[in-house]
Amino acid sequence: MNEAELCLWLRRNLKYVRNKLKLALSKDLSQHLMVWCDLGITFKKILDSIRVKYAFELGTGTGFLTKFIATAVKHVVSAEIDPKLLYAAYKILSDEYNVSLVLGDGIKLIESDSVRADVIVSNTPFHLTSQLIVSFIKSKYPYALITLQREVAERLTASVGSVNYSRLSVLTNLFLEVKKVKTYPPQAFYPRPEVSATLVLLKRKSYWSNTYENLESFLACLFSQRRRKLRRALIQCFGKDSLDIVKGLVNDELRVFKLNPEDFLNLYLKFKDLMNM
Known part of the structure; x- marks a missing residue:
């Protein structure tokens, strides 16, 4: 037709x-x-x-x-x-x-x-x-x-x-x-x-892949506080010890919605390795 x-x-x-x-x-x-x-x-x-x-x-x-x-x-x-x-x-x-x-x-x-x-x-x-x-x-x-x-x-x-x-x-x-x-x-x-x-x-x-099985929940927690600075959001989601994980990886003074997708992925992979996510 x-x-x-x-x-x-x-x-x-x-x-x-x-x-x-x-x-x-x-x-x-x-x-x-x-x-x-x-x-x-x-x-x-x-x-x-x-x-x-x-x-x-x-x-x-x-x-x-x-x-x-x-x-x-x-x-x-x-x-x-x-x-x-x-x-x-x-x-x-x-x-x-x-x-x-x-x-x-x-x-x-x-x-x-x-x-x-x-x-x-x-x-x-x-x-x-x-x-x-x-x-x-x-x-x-x-x-x-x-x-x-x-x-x-x-x-x-x-x-x-x-x-x-x-x-x-x-x-x-x-x-x-x-x-x-x-x-x-x-x-x-x-x-x-x-x-x-x-x-x-x-x-x-x-x-x-299975590597990303907890990526959705990781992003959901951070974006539930999208206007907070990353350090405060991380403490709320994962506790104070989580701040040591991000040192040198990303600026934790940035607000969550200012991070680019690669920053989120790098954070997730680091957390996954160190916190058995």
Whole structure:
């Protein structure tokens, strides 16, 4: 299908979902269907550009985005946790030979590395965004192409010392390259969410290992005191003896949110070796 045909297909099936299926979408599961063709086309173009063959989609929904993914890759495995949405997707995608639909928890499938894929794709349920990013970081998949709340996307690319700089900023910077592709208003989805969404391409630059098993909790404790000086945060988190560990490693008079990702990693590795983290 060319772009015009894909857009026509989307309009036709959107009417089918709204007028005939009349699905009740769950706010608790952050179910917002893609309804703007431009978003689907942008997904397709990015997938074409990175030349991937196998995709895993988290959150099939009614299969709208799945259709666009299927035109760009050799095979798509798509997981949906809601049986009624998966049933709708089965009906809508019945002619798609290169799509496999799975009823299940997509996050658990990512964490198990059980699906063959070069890229994770998702019109991400907003309540899963941080969990999805962390699960992707800990996986072996090389790419992720996902929509996120605009403010979450800003956190991923936040500069050191900025208001959006967070533990997620640090974790992402250490393991991924982040490219913000395009931001879409609430009207691009049905039903409309309360915030805009940004399409983000994540590319792996290093792999997670058991060495980092306590890195999340280490960052969480320090960033719970992000405006404190590092020495005070360290005492609060690890006791006074921890100050001896950082001597000569980093300036402990800096405030936590002024440390760059490499500083946090070096601190963590030093603490891990000396405190059996």
